[in-house]
Amino acid sequence: MGTPECVTHEHEVLLIGAGGAGLRAAIEAASTGVNVGVVCKSLLGKAHTVMAEGGMAASMGNVDDRDNWRVHFSDTMRGGQYLNNWRMAQVHAQQAADRVRELEAWGAIFDRTRDGKILQRNFGGHKYPRLAHVGDRTGLEMIRTLQDHGIHQGIEFYMEYTVLEILMDGDRVAGAVGYEREKGRFHVWKAPAVVLATGGIGRAFKITSNSWEYTGDGHALAYRAGAELKDMEFVQFHPTGMVWPPSVRGILVTEGVRGEGGVLRNSEGRRFMFDDIPDLYKNQTASDPEEGWRYVTGDKDAQRPPELLTRDHVARCIVREIREGRGSPHGGVFLDIAWIKEKMSKADAHIRKKLPSMYHQFKQLAGVDITKDPMEVGPTTHYAMGGVNVDGETQMSTVNGLFACGEVAAGLHGANRLGGNSLSDLVVFGKLAGEHAVKWAKQNPSPTVDEGQVQAACRAALEPMEREHGESPYEVQASLQEMMQDKVGIVRTQNEMGEAVESIAALRTKAQNTAVPGNREYNPGWHTSVDLHNLMVVSEAVARSGMDRKESRGAHFREDFPAKDEAHANHNTITKRGPDGEMTVERREIPTMPTELSDIIKEMG
Numbered sequence: 001m002g003t004p005e006c007v008t009h010e011h012e013v014l015l016i017g018a019g020g021a022g023l024r025a026a027i028e029a030a031s032t033g034v035n036v037g038v039v040c041k042s043l044l045g046k047a048h049t050v051m052a053e054g055g056m057a058a059s060m061g062n063v064d065d066r067d068n069w070r071v072h073f074s075d076t077m078r079g080g081q082y083l084n085n086w087r088m089a090q091v092h093a094q095q096a097a098d099r100v101r102e103l104e105a106w107g108a109i110f111d112r113t114r115d116g117k118i119l120q121r122n123f124g125g126h127k128y129p130r131l132a133h134v135g136d137r138t139g140l141e142m143i144r145t146l147q148d149h150g151i152h153q154g155i156e157f158y159m160e161y162t163v164l165e166i167l168m169d170g171d172r173v174a175g176a177v178g179y180e181r182e183k184g185r186f187h188v189w190k191a192p193a194v195v196l197a198t199g200g201i202g203r204a205f206k207i208t209s210n211s212w213e214y215t216g217d218g219h220a221l222a223y224r225a226g227a228e229l230k231d232m233e234f235v236q237f238h239p240t241g242m243v244w245p246p247s248v249r250g251i252l253v254t255e256g257v258r259g260e261g262g263v264l265r266n267s268e269g270r271r272f273m274f275d276d277i278p279d280l281y282k283n284q285t286a287s288d289p290e291e292g293w294r295y296v297t298g299d300k301d302a303q304r305p306p307e308l309l310t311r312d313h314v315a316r317c318i319v320r321e322i323r324e325g326r327g328s329p330h331g332g333v334f335l336d337i338a339w340i341k342e343k344m345s346k347a348d349a350h351i352r353k354k355l356p357s358m359y360h361q362f363k364q365l366a367g368v369d370i371t372k373d374p375m376e377v378g379p380t381t382h383y384a385m386g387g388v389n390v391d392g393e394t395q396m397s398t399v400n401g402l403f404a405c406g407e408v409a410a411g412l413h414g415a416n417r418l419g420g421n422s423l424s425d426l427v428v429f430g431k432l433a434g435e436h437a438v439k440w441a442k443q444n445p446s447p448t449v450d451e452g453q454v455q456a457a458c459r460a461a462l463e464p465m466e467r468e469h470g471e472s473p474y475e476v477q478a479s480l481q482e483m484m485q486d487k488v489g490i491v492r493t494q495n496e497m498g499e500a501v502e503s504i505a506a507l508r509t510k511a512q513n514t515a516v517p518g519n520r521e522y523n524p525g526w527h528t529s530v531d532l533h534n535l536m537v538v539s540e541a542v543a544r545s546g547m548d549r550k551e552s553r554g555a556h557f558r559e560d561f562p563a564k565d566e567a568h569a570n571h572n573t574i575t576k577r578g579p580d581g582e583m584t585v586e587r588r589e590i591p592t593m594p595t596e597l598s599d600i601i602k603e604m605g
């Protein structure tokens, strides 16, 4: 193999990822006048954020004026089972409303209340209606707004490029190396500050709501650069994905359906969620639990159906119904929004207005009219709460000059994320990451790029095309996804996760021996072979961290340890630090919460 040629670019701040987090960080950095570059795997405007449906959480109090940042903070901490970075949860709750108003000022058109305020809808785990939304296309509006605003800021965009490695200058970041997906040419971006905004890891599993881009690249890039990953075992399985037909299995059915009144029923027609209301939330005075909307959230005025309990809880109840033979014909349960006709005139038009994407999704992909018939739904891998360990104030990782924001960063959501808290996370922490990346870049300019690191990354990427015979990257990927779904899925045990770690070691050997026909141009097999190395890192991190957490908490459910155990109220930190640079898991204590925050939690009950 000769020496691969590279085109070099220079920026003060480099963003990897152009979803909500990356774009918001880029806008913030560019607003200070520094030279900003954004690299993304897909076309601008196509990041995963565009798929977000239900809305973004912010305690604006437009629908219920009892809402405020303190209630939002408390809900987020409870949803995260108190493993959240409390400082991030505080900043998020305090700043989310300003970020929504900022989007509106930049041109986002949210749904409105009758008196013209931004409308907010109910979502699981939120005490009051809190999700600012645009029908069920909120992510599309967010991306459109940020993109329109961003392209006028002088930001340089590199579309359809994949970053392969972070470049280091000693213990600080020096930039990144990657390639053009269409033509295969290599590029180096020299930059003193790099912000990872690469999204999640859903493609490590077989059934997922996530787009093709979610191969855990940012997590793996950070890990290989020496950064810490935190609480990787917490993978959210959203309770409602499509289950039929097989080609669409996993596609999300937004929680907005339940927020608008959709109910879950089993094959016997029973609302099984009433079987499982935790005592804390039960309306002790209700004689008939199924009568109307009697379930309450601890506040007698804030009534909620049990379908809006936290996602982990609802997902486990659905799995139980399916396992115990009360599922729908294609292995799910029924989600019914059509029933609201009983209490509302013009319900058909209402459903089509509030849930237009869901209406079309089911009509076109499954031949089901959701204004008339129930949907079949089941859990789907949705969101990574774990990720790059960042400082709650600056979003810098444990590597100097390497920042992370959005889904790739850990902290805000703890052991489980509340719906709607991701979109607000992106803009709150995207802004902060951009601001602090600029500060770092100004104080630490001009890193040196090591040509040896660049060449090593390019050569490693080209290896699959140099081999005449070897493994198929598609087969390795499919085996990994199947295995992860089976052994590290929604219900976990020590033995199965141990088997997963062994399988990953075997699959990694295969991933290192893939053979890809063709050349660098337009070669999807090559892209898949590159992704595999990242998928192996995140899969191993989830399995190892999961083995270490011998309790059930939030999204991590262990059949062999079904209870929460305060001895495990800590963080699991993953580093590449073993004697041979292998993955190690270390437990860290949760920093003590300041009294003013713990008082809020006590006050909220």
Ligand SMILES: Cc1cc2nc3c(=O)[nH]c(=O)nc-3n(C[C@H](O)[C@H](O)[C@H](O)COP(=O)(O)OP(=O)(O)OC[C@H]3O[C@@H](n4cnc5c(N)ncnc54)[C@H](O)[C@@H]3O)c2cc1C
Residues within 6 Å of the ligand: 016, 017, 018, 019, 020, 021, 022, 039, 040, 041, 042, 046, 047, 048, 049, 050, 051, 052, 053, 054, 055, 056, 057, 138, 139, 161, 162, 163, 164, 178, 197, 198, 199, 200, 209, 210, 211, 213, 217, 218, 252, 382, 383, 405, 406, 407, 408, 419, 420, 421, 422, 423, 424, 426
């Ligand atoms: C169907 C669906 C509906 C959802 N609905 C909601 C909702 O209503 N409310 C809510 O709060 N959350 C929702 N979520 C979650 C939310 O959409 C995501 O968590 C969020 O959009 C992630 O944004 P991000 O900016 O972190 O990453 P993304 O938007 O995914 O952007 C990642 C970017 O990184 C780039 N990238 C990745 N790897 C590389 C690489 N190696 N090199 C270069 N670029 C790279 C990608 O190309 C992309 O530009 C939903 C998720 C799904 C799947």
